[in-house]
Amino acid sequence: MSRILLLSWEYPPLLVGGLGRHVHALAGALAAAGHEVTVVTRQAPGAPPVEHTEGVRVIRAAEDPPAFEVTGGDLLGWALAFNHALTRAALGAIRAATVRGQRFDLVHAHDWLVAHTAVTLRDHLDVPLVATIHATESGRHQGWLPAAHNRTIDDIERWLCAEANRVIVCSEYMRAEVIRLFGVPSERTEVVHNGVDALRWRARPRAVAAARERYAGADGPLVSLAGRLVYEKGVQHLLAAVPPLRERFPGLRVVVAGDGPYRKDLERLAGPAVTFAGFLVGNDLTALMAASDCYVVPSIYEPFGMVALEAAAAGTPVAVSSTGGLAEIVEHGVTGVRFPPGDPHALADAVAGVLADRDHARALASRARQRVVEEFNWPSIAARTAVVYDSARPSVAAKLPSPFSPDQAAELLVASVG
Incomplete structure (x- = not known):
């Protein structure tokens, strides 16, 4: 030792x-x-x-x-x-x-x-x-x-x-x-x-219900993202995908958790369906992930993508850009879905595929969490x-x-x- x-x-x-x-x-x-x-x-x-x-x-x-x-x-x-x-x-x-x-x-x-x-x-x-x-x-x-x-x-x-x-x-x-x-x-x-500590990312049902009540609309799915708000995290591409997603799912809401130098620029790009929740940690972040119908990692540059595994541990289906380490840890159609980085239309299609087929989404989430437990x-x-x-x-x-x-x-x- x-x-x-x-x-x-x-x-x-x-x-x-x-x-x-x-x-x-x-x-x-x-x-x-x-x-x-x-x-x-x-x-x-x-x-x-x-x-x-x-x-x-x-x-x-x-x-x-x-x-x-x-x-x-x-x-x-x-x-x-x-x-x-x-x-x-x-x-x-x-x-x-x-x-x-x-x-x-x-x-x-x-x-x-x-x-x-x-x-x-x-x-x-x-x-x-x-x-x-x-x-x-x-x-x-x-x-x-x-x-x-x-x-x-x-x-x-x-x-x-x-x-x-x-x-x-x-x-x-x-x-x-x-x-x-x-x-x-x-x-x-x-x-x-x-x-990833898989147990750490299991939220209590009451906390999940509270996060759902706080952030989700009554008539639509909840999509979330958490991370430092800098250009390379690609949040701008998720915001660009919100209008086409809202056309398919009119009640859709998006929560962006995190802070950083790019926040004011992103807030100017966002519409009323997007909530900037600030920097969340601990149970608040875990509950948000677990309450979401899809968790998105739209990074342009991502050496690994640990947050995708954390969302998977929370039991949430993930949609990630096929860049860097994300392309190695998320198997498309098996443990999540992938889309080309910097492409809001492809992002919208990938997220829509998760939201439209809940049985498929649950299967993705289940396989992803099992992989987290076994390999990470x-x-x-x-x-x-x-x-x-x-x-x-x-x-x-x-x-x-x-x-x-x-x-x-x-x-x-x-x-x-x-």
């Missing part, structure tokens, strides 16, 4: 998207399997700076003043300050472990936002570094890196991949992407799918991750050759300051 130092920029109760839920579930599953897991993350309002919960030691790093304002999507100044605070908190955890006569065996970093801390701790501890790349800056922008900060983030992702002994990705689609973008050798890249359970995901940890040890693997000279690395660090 290993002592793992796990780094993440989000962790419950502070959640921004799916990454925080992934890290939380992985940490708990690893701890349940007997590993000693310490998570170092950022401070959440009202949360203690140090706690031991679900078998995991959680250390939350308070942000240093001054506050770095994020404008135009440029996170670099904030990220550098955050990494300083994160490194300080992690070094405190390392000192405490040393006093107890313990030593960490491995550092596991999640995405570029913790890259500087991850490499620093790897060097300080002289242990292997494993990096999970949940998405890439190039992928988020469909291959176009429009500004200097986007190109710097792309470089930091490349640097993190080069420094890591093993790179974990969530799908074969993402494996091909990091190999193509960053030159990571295939033997250093491992696919470990995201997991967290104990199995944790076991696969532990195998990657073992393969990253020095006797098995060395880190990748860095694509940067020392001078280039220094320039990258300066650039990331902004």
Whole structure:
């Protein structure tokens, strides 16, 4: 068993998207399997700076003043300050472990936002570094890196991949992407799918009835979507599909759960049949999914699509765009339906097919939930991750050759300051 130092920029109760839920579930599953897991993350309002919960030691790093304002999507100044605070908190955890006569065996970093801390701790501890790349800056922008900060983030992702002994990705689609973008050798890249706690997504009947009463019309089906409201999530294409869907199902209602920089633009596109519910978590999100007649994932770019599995675990038939990891986890006509990304007419046809045949929809939902239980359970995901940890040890693997000279690395660090 290993002592793992796990780094993440989000962790419950502070959640921004799916990454925080992934890290939380992985940490708990690893701890349940007997590993000693310490998570170092950022401070959440009202949360203690140090706690031991679900078998995991959680250390939350308070942000240093001054506050770095994020404008135009440029996170670099904030990220550098955050990494300083994160490194300080992690070094405190390392000192405490040393006093107890313990030593960490491995550092596991999640995405570029913790890259500087991850490499620093790897060097300080002289242990292997494993990096999970949940998405890439190039992928988020469909291959176009429009500004200097986007190109710097792309470089930091490349640097993190080069420094890591093993790179974990969530799908074969993402494996091909990091190999193509960053030159990571295939033997250093491992696919470990995201997991879902199927029991966690089973809503109480009373909560489902309340969500139905709140969001659905009296005479039509309910369609829902949840996620960060950014362009690549494709919410605009669902909104464009609402008018043709309303022609077929006049009482249809749509709920968009989530928040993000694209929200105001989306609200301007939406008609009266669409409700923006804001950021939902816990039982509220589970109940909304279970109350829906169809759950839609219209993403343009989606490395995995965990939310589709969460909806399936809630017992809801799913319609997803055939892109990225979604095309791997949803089998068309068996565990859900797929449509070409960016095509509102195809989206409307796919959703209409689910809504028009309720027996077929129930069969899709049943098969999808069974697959979630059998293939995407967290104990199995944790076991696969532990195998990657073992393969990253020095006797098995060395880190990748860095694509940067020392001078280039220094320039990258300066650039990331902004």
